[in-house]
């Protein structure tokens with residue numbers, strides 16, 4: 001079969017099960033775009049900035065478990081993808097990015113819109129390719145998808161010169177890939193599984209630390225079985241949230257810098273940590289030498305390089321979380337741990353990190369709580385980065401797998417709007433809420449046009465505190481309230497929604513919170529809500545960067561709290 | 571041995587011969603802050619595969635383990651071996667151009683060359699070029715002696731190494747090359 005390079009790309013995407021692509025056109029990728037009408041199975045959603053094509057593909061991938069795909073043109077189009085690729089790499093998200101490149105003969109000549117895209121994206125992709133022969137295209141795309149979705153998933157970029165897209169060659173899609181250097185290890189080593197089971201049997205105060213790997217490998221049932229069988233409390237990392245139902249008696253919340261106090265204290269007291277698909281990020285660990293000082297560590301991860309990278313491991317278990325847990329469960333005995341579970345219950349009572357301060361103000365925590373109540377915990381929540389992100393993690397109770405989408409590793413502000421868009425496209429029947437910072441929202445708000453144009457029914461809740469709130473909080477605590485460059489001048493968000501042709505609502509007092517949420521939910525189609533929230537509210541608890549649970553700041557007592565946060569507010 | 575003293579570790583890697591693979595490896599070392607003391611690359615006994623020898627100076631086995639794991643994550647890297655604890659043959663080749671303006675200097679240099687079983691590979695009016703092979707200690711020693719004559723230029727290959735004895739090198743299936751598809 002003769003096909004042009006562009007046709008090969010489209011047919012290969014279809015073979016890989018792609019149904020939607022997010023992208024933005026340009027000269028070097030025009031042959032591919034002009035071929036799209038021949039393939040109506042490939043729905044193309046035009047974004048207004050390539051960063052958002054990548055974030056949308058990312059949101060799509062995280063909620064569907066499929067590979068997200070984005071297109072961009074050469075030069076500035078491709079460089080605009082960089083933040084999205086870096087975000088996906090840090091959070092192990094399966095993505096394939098296809099970029100146009102200047103024609104082969106022009107490469108290396110500083111041609112118009114030429115950038116060394118494979119060079120630029122090398123450190124922010126799992127792998128990348130520059131395809132110099134159209135005969136290699138099909139095999140390259142096959143490899144790209146294979147690499148993106150297997151092992152530890154990640155973004156893979158394929159850069160295709162314009163004339164490679166145009167040239168006609170014989171096309172046959174390969175059945176297999178030829179990657180001698182890539183063989184992800186999926187099953188745990190039997191000896192190590194035996195050792196792990198023995199440690200679990202001997203432990204008195206074990207804790208499971210579940211990360212994104214649980215969600216990526218869909219190890220929900222296996223995780224639950226392990227927890228219930230051996231009676232082990234489960235803490236989920238920021239990216240592990242929704243991997244274990246938060247209404248389960250064994251759920252102990254989130255660890256780390258803004259984790260629940262009881263979760264961090266439980267880790268501190270634990271004698272065995274079973275880490276599953278998580279990488280001991282510094283926001284979880286704090287000061288390494290003080291982290292879980294009494295605990296042995298079983299570390300299950302598909303990426304061998306994560307084991308021993310940040311903390312010392314007692315039992316390394318390289319493999320896919322689902323398979324390793326299934327094997328481990330077969331060797332784990334039923335156990336009772338009444339004493340330990342009771343200790344944690346006491347901790348939960350003594351350190352009620354979920355308590356929302358009593359106030360007449362529109363507290364952001366309260367808004368999250370009300371969105372949770374209104375949606376019955378059934379929505380997909382997508383966040384930006386900052387205080388609202390932490391409140392969304394703390395005050396919504398996630399019971400549905402893969403229902404919390406956030407940029408954890410890179411902490412990319414502006415992720416919320418495009419990722420929510422991608423999530424809704426991936427799961428059209430699910431209710432999708434974006435919890436947006438007023439700062440982050442303004443980084444990618446041009447996508448309101450994409451949302452309205454494509455009738456993407458997302459509810460955008462802007463937590464409008466007129467600050468880069470999380471940074472302001474650091475300035476308050478560590479720089480004596482010297483608010484340098486954190487105060488935000490904001491537009492009228494409701495008028496903005498109106499300008500884009502979508503419903504805009506505003507909440508300025510507490511009584512309106514729930515009715516407006518309900519009103520937004522009743523609208524079929526996208527809605528923006530401007531929640532004008534308390535501007536100097538802080539996220540607690542907080543373990544300052546590089547310190548330990550012993551230095552944790554907990555919320556000031558209720559009552560005192562109001563005085564404290566009001567005295568310097570507007 | 572996570573002691574205070576820095577040891578030199580020898581790591582070898584079998585890598586697919588694709589354009590850009592060296593950039594990928596160098597970028598990983600830089601990004602993760604690993605120091606390469608030396609790096610040697612050449613064709614291996616198998617078509618389309620190259621072998622690299624890295625020397626990494628580190629006081630910590632954990633770092634060396636990370637280096638090997640991070641190397642292995644690079645898609646074109648087929649096999650990585652940490653030879654630190656193996657019985658290995660390690661060699662380096664150096665070319666040294668030394669000033670030799672007088673007959674007596676020349677004959678003294680020839681003596682040194684013989685002592686080290688090195689070779690004179692080029693003779694000019696006022697200098698000679700010497701080729702010497704050996705481990706780093708041997709090369710350092712001859713350089714120390716030659717310094718007295720005035721060294722004009724030194725070119726060293728960096729260490730290449732292999733395990734002694736009959737351990738067969740890893741055989742992989744025919745690694746097909748798509749040389750036209752370049753990794754960054």
Ligand SMILES: Cc1ncc(C[n+]2csc(CCOP(=O)(O)OP(=O)(O)O)c2C)c(N)n1
Pocket residue numbers: 384385386387388389411412413414436437438439440441463465467468469470471
């Ligand atoms: C792209 C980007 N730039 C800068 C930062 C640093 N940063 C982290 S949180 C934050 C403030 C976020 O403000 P906003 O989106 O309003 O959310 P809030 O913290 O107020 O809830 C900033 C500037 C970042 N994470 N990402």
